Amino acid sequence: MPTIDLETASLRDLNQALHSLGRDEGGELWEILNPRGSHAVAVGVDAPLEISVHGSVGYYCGGMNQQASITVHGSAGPGVAENMMSGSVVIKGNASQYAGATSRGGLLVIEGNASSRCGISMKGADIVVKGDIGHMSAFMAQSGNLVVLGDAGDALGDSLYEARLFVRGSVKSLGADCIEKEMRPEHIELLGNLLSKAGVTDVKPEEFTRYGSARKLYNFDVDNADAY
Template identity: 65%
Template sequence: MSSYDLNQAPLRDLNRALHALRPDTNETHWTINGPDGRHAIAVGLDAPISVEIEGNVGYYCAGMNKLASVVINGNAGVGVAENMMSGFVHVRGDVSQSAGATAHGGLLVVDGNAGARCGISMKGIDIVVKGSIGHMSAFMAQAGTLTVLGDAGEALGDSLYEARLYVRGSVKSLGADCIEKEMRDEHREQLYAKLQAAGLAGEVNPSEFRRYGSARRLYHFNVDNAGAY
């Protein structure tokens, strides 16, 4: 087990050491102390290692993650797990705006609440938020799933493409071209799988959720839709 204290050594050295790990490395578990809200901690990881961060982190923690499992024992700033490709990011506290932005894959689990634009432009990631999410979440979301155990803020799923949104609580309002859709068995199965991946199997009932998706009315330019944008 490797341990690193950001109060003692520079962030660049930590990230460089993590990048240098080979896929078959024996240094598979890292503990990072003293994050103190620093930005860009554990970004660009590309090995199946596990990283645990003891405290609050700033912007873009675990950005562009591949393969690695990153646990943040604290809150996270803007863009946690942005553009993640694969792997697992778990935030024990709350997260700020643009969590999981543009991410292509992997799983992001937030134990607390997420701010605005959660899952903006998401491209395949699965996001599970145990609390509530802020306004404009899943804006232009292209693929993947966003599961929210609490409530969603204004303009959920504005200009949505093919991402699927599951919300258990209330939705303040839906954005342009986002509509509620029928929960069929395939969706309950998908939702169950995501809840299971987030460690919530048996604790949360998939049939309590509503599903939201794209009405696909804005997929092609049409003058009669001008007022919808």
């Protein structure tokens, strides 16, 4: 069980050690101590590891993650799990802005609140936020699922493509071209699976409202020419 203390080791030492592992080397639990808000903790990992970070991290923790299961016992700065490809990132505290930005795969769980632009331009990942999310979340989100157990801020899903948004609480306002949609049986099933993957057992999928794209911005409408 490797332990890296960022009080004494440099961030470069940590990430280099993680990057030098082969893609199939795994199973180990890596403990990271004293991050004290450091940037880029455990970025670009591509091995099936368990990584446990004890404390709060700064920008881009777990960015570009593949395969690894990263848990942060603290809060995360901007851009946590940005461009994640697979694996999982779990934040026990809160996450700052653009959590899971452009993430392509894997699961991001935020046990507290996420700030603005959560899931911006997400492209296939699953993001589950147990608290609230801030304004402009899921802006131009392309695919994947954003699940919010609390409330959403202003302009949710502005210019949304095909990502699915599930919100249990209130939505302050919807962004352009984002609309409420019917919860069909396949959505209940999908959401049930996502909740169980995120370890949520006390909330039912039926409690959520689904939002998605009205698909009116997909093609240029000549009636809007004056707007440009």
